Amino acid sequence: MELLSTSLINWSRAQFAMTAAYHWLFVPLTLGLGIIMAIMETVYVRTGDEKWKHTAKFWQKIFGINFAIGVATGIILEFQFGTNWSNYSWFVGDIFGAPLAIEGIVAFFLEATFISIMFFGWNRVSKKTHLASTWLTIIGATLSALWILIANAWMQYPIGMKFNPDTVRNEMYDFWAIVTSPVAINKFFHSVLSGWGLGAAFVTAIGGWYLIKKRNVDFALKSIKVGAIFGLVSFVLLAVTGDGSGYQVAQKQPMKLAAMEGLYEGKHGAGLVAIGMLNPAKKSFDDGVDPYIFKIEIPKLLSLMGYRDINAFVPGIKDIVEGGYPTKSGEVPLSFEEKKERGQKAIEALANYQIAKKEGRDADAANFQKTLEENYAYFGYGYLDKPEDLVPNVPLTFYTFHLMVAIGFYFILMFAVVWYFEHKNKIQNTKWLQYVALWSLPLAYLASQFGWIVAEVGRQPWTIQDILPVNAAVSSLETSSVIITFAMFALLFTVLLIAEVTIMVKQIKKGPDYSDNNIEA
Amino acid sequence: MITYSFLQHYWWFIISLLGGLLVFLLFVQGGQSMLFSLSKSDDEKRLLVNAFGKKWEYTFTTLVTFGGAFFASFPLFYSTSFGGAYWVWMLLLFCFTMQAVSYEFQSKPGNFLGKKTYQVFLFINGVLGTFLLGVAVATFFTGSEFSVNKGNIAGLGAAGPVISQWQNPLHGLEALFNLRNWMLGLAVLFLSRTLAALFLVNRLDHPALEERSRKYVLYNGLPFVVFFLIFLIWTLVSEGYAVDPATGAISMEKMKYLNNLIEMPVIMAFFVLGVVAVLYGIIATLLKPKYSKGIWFAGIGTVVTVTMLLLVSGFNNTAYYPSSYDLQSSLTIQNSSSSEFTLSVMAVVSLLVPFVLAYIFYAWRALEKKRLSLQDLESDGHAY
Known part of the structure; x- marks a missing residue:
């Protein structure tokens, strides 16, 4: 069988990786900062302290800048499944499309609707309605993440579906199995917590900067207070869910673990x-x-x-x-060659089934279907050529994994120290810690990106684990087209990222709408 | 009884409705396309930006939901059209990506590109976003060049494992060489501008801009009606892609879309009602100097008209995404839909839609208690 050119596959992967990586620069801050600003506004509504209102408002402004670019980079991801992974869209669209649609209907609308009240409603709705809108915005964002991560988890651990040889696709039969997949649940908590951790690192870093500059001290201390506790809790839970991820990977994707x-x-x-x-x-x-x-x-x-x-x-x-290594269940795993053979058998049986059906040979078709079903678990291996095709990029997966874990533990330590110094009212005079808080921020972004590299590079060559490798999932396009769209989006996203960063820096330099001079007012 | 066929029709209705809502909400894009021509000063431009800036997320979210729902209910369309007419969709996405940051970034210090650039982004999205979407929808009636062979994935085709193969090297841009596609593209562009002008008449507290917007209703409403009628009549008298319900075989039928309207009188009634509502909204605004409710009629009329038009493209044994290259590859709501189980699950989810519409309505009302003026921009705290 003629397969598509390697350069087409690589550029299609590169485009997806580039857009996903850009998107994930912004999403974690939305998730984390969203909760933090909602907590701050809650304190304002409960205490009536205007300083908390201004603190919350300042972070909401930062949230808005970040949200816009997150939305801009997100839309391309959804449509890219169709534009660049056309076979994938048909082969598993019956299952994969549902969470994406649900995300739009139940989550994204919630977020996009209430964010407008959060921004424009300060003088138009009551305090409590405004607070509810702020919470609904971040709940919407989190639900959005939930459905997208359910979809992603299903790619890593496909369940709840059955292959239909007549329609030549996988069809859903158990929606709850997909939604409550242990991989999905673990992935949701680990990813969302990583957003919380990054949000906490962000708030703490900016707080640290104000302390270094000796300005907006009260605002900085309030931000650090929330950031440090929130960050400490998030990173401890990240370690727990990280361990859960490791367990799931070992069970479902042993090659990734290796x-x-x-x-x-x-x-x-x-x-x-x-x-x-x-x-x-x-x-x-x-x-x-x-x-x-x-x-x-x-x-x-x-x-x-x-x-x-x-x-x-x-x-x-x-x-x-x-193959042939010992397993807990006693089942003896097949070798690559055996799996490949069975995959080819399944593909061949599918072809024969189609021909038999067309020619009206129903008894033959039933036999072919039986062969197909017996070998379907290895369907995707039939598209692979040599054992090396099965092995992901080891250095990339290895280093990103270890750096992610190291940074995670570093943050537990850092937040514990910051929290302690804040609690003892000493952070204002501890210069070195202020610098540490500030300069740790890039680490949080790195760890967050590394996590996705481990998850996505580590599962190559599969778009759907064991069922569909990238070379059978890609759209039939000229490589040059994909290179051009890659360049277009890479350029646009890079320009927008620069704009976002410079806008944020200006806003942070400008600071919140209250200063130390009117603290006692 | 809820049969597979019922679910397929139900989901085509939902897709059509989302399409209708999307076209109505394109008034935001229409407004962006007149940012420079309608305003005479920076203050006026700022007011326009803020009027549309409070609404752009609804359009954007509807587009995302439209994509997700189409994927979940008719995945073969997703893989065939998006993966085939690559350039049309990519350009469309590109200009929507440009839009998403432009409101938030344009007035913020340090925005790197300068205010003007972001306004040009909005303009590009306004013109290209509406026009291309119209062109893409027109191909639902005029056809595209592709083939679908599900056996490819099992090695039965010569072209490799990809099921959907686009047969024109321009990958979607060839749709621009069809005059009828242009007619709908231009109709959607001018409709969105007309709706934007009607929206401003209703929402602005700024007499000079309101007056000019009224004129824009005429300048844009007229070309819209002309282009739309040309497309409509041309389509109704053209051949259409008919499906034999027994075998699924596709053939050309004379005046298929006109027949569809005649054979589905309820849809025809709503279609006519929708068109009349749009025309009434436009004409009443032009005739009565104080009248400002035109957006309600034209807006709801747009939703109804577009929904019915899309129903005509897919109901009554019609191939909604036809292939002129290989008739039998044409997509129908039967051969391209998700499984019965998935459509049922999604049907349950769709019951949440009224709830979603309810809170959108609430939020919209909460922010739109009075008309928008320049003074509001200062007091709201969050202005563009």
């Missing part, structure tokens, strides 16, 4: 690499080259995290390609 750890040869009681450096000389999974230049492991932790058993066997990349 890539995250640079684990080529599996073992019982595998350790988790705490610090390590990969050997760039390693070119293939079976070249015998030691994958590490050095590493420091925490013994047994990978087995514990992945299988809740310190002695469990964690398969490496080589094991997964070659």
Whole structure:
């Protein structure tokens, strides 16, 4: 079978990756800052303290700037499934389309409607209605994330569907299984919490900057107070849900886990690499080259995290390609070659089924359907060529994973210290900590991007795990068209990002509408 | 009884309704396209920007929901049209992306590109967004060049595994070489401008701008009516793409769309009602100098007319997304829809729509208790 050119696939992937990465620069701040400003406004409504109102209003202004560009970068993602992943859209659209539609109907409208009251309603609706609108805006944004993450989780762990050979697609039969998928639930909490953590880091960083400049001190302290507690709670919970993610990945996407750890040869009681450096000389999974230049492991932790058993066997990349490694259930995993053979069998049976149906040979068709069903679990492997196709980019997955985890633990420490100093009223005079708070912000953005790189690069080559690889999912377009649209959007997004950052910097320099001079007023 | 066929019709109705709402809400784009011509001073321009700036999110959200709902209910359209007519959709998305930041960013210090650039972005979105959407919808009647072969994914086709193959190398831009598509594109552009002018007549507390807006109702209403009638009559007397309900085979039928109206009298009645409402909204505003409710008639009329037009394209055994390259590849609401189960699940979700409309109505009312004036921009705190 003739497959589409590698450059078309790579550019289509690049376009999706670029737009998703840009979108995710803004979404986490929306999620995190949204809650923080809603908390601040709640304090205002409960205490009647005008200073909290101005604090909330200032962050709402920042929220609005960020929200606009988040919306701008989001629309292209939804439509790109059709424009660039046309086969994907038909093959799984029966399941995948539903959460996207629900997102629009129940979540995005909520957010877009109440945000207008939040912005324009200060003098037009009552205090309580305004507060409700602020909360509904962020609830809408969070629900939006929920449905998108349900859709994403389903790609990583497809359930609740059955293949229909007549329509040549997967069809949904269990909506609740999709919505309550353990992968979806874990992904939702982990992603939303990462937004909360980033929002907290943002507020704390800007608060730190005001303290360094010795201006708007009261505002800065209020912001840091909320930011530090919120950040500490978020990052502790991020560690918990991160552990949950690790467990889900081990169960459902062992290849991703192996890539995250640079684990080529599996073992019982595998350790988790705490610090390590990969050997760039390693070119293939079976070249015998030691994958590490050095590493420091925490013994047994990978087995514990992945299988809740310190002695469990964690398969490496080589094991997964070659099959036959021990599993908890006792089932013996197939090798890549065996899976590929069964995938090809399934695809061939589908073709024969179609022909038999057309020619009215119903008995033959029933036989082909049986063969198809028996081998469908490996359908996507039939589109792959060599074992290397099964292995994601190991260095990228490995480094982003470890840096994400390291930054996560760093933030637990940082927020604990900031909270302590704030609580003891010492942060105002602790210069170094103010600088630490400020300069930690880029780390939060990096960790947040890294998380998605682990999730998405780590699952290659699959758009739908085991069912549909990228080379069978892409639209039939000229590579040049995709390169041009990539360039168009890359340029536009970059320009808009620069504009967003410079606008924010100006707003922050301008500061909130109350200063220390009228604090006592 | 709720059958598969009922659900397919129900969902085509929802898509049509969303399409109708979307075209009505394009008045925001229409307004953007007259930002420079309608205003005579910076203050006036600012008032216009703020009048439309409070509404742009509704249009944008409707567009996103329209896309999501189309994906969920008719995924074969999503993969065939978006993946095939690539350039039309990409240009459309590009100009909507430009719009999304332009209100928020244009008056903020440090915005990098300068106020004027963002207003030009709004202008581009206003002209291109409406025109291209009209052109794209026109192809529902005039046809496109594509083939669909589901066996491709199993290796049965020579062209590789992709099910939907576009057969014109221009990937959608070829729609611009069809005069009838231009007619609907221009009709939507001028309709959106007419609606914008009617909206301003209703919403502004600024006599000079209101007066000029009334004139704009005429300047834009007239070309709209002309282009729309040409498209409509041309389409009604043209051949259409008919589906044999027994076999699913597609063939050309003389005056198919006119027949559809005749064979579906309820839809015809609503269609005529919608058109009359739009015309009444325009004419009443032109004749009565104090009359400002034209947007209500023209707005609701637009929703009804467009909804009915889309129903005509898909109901009564008609292929709603026809292929002139290979008739049998044409998309119908039967061969392109989601499974019965998915359509049922989504039908339950669609019961939330009235609730959504209710809170949108509430929010709209809360912010629109009185007409917008320049003074309001200072007191609201959040102005563009």
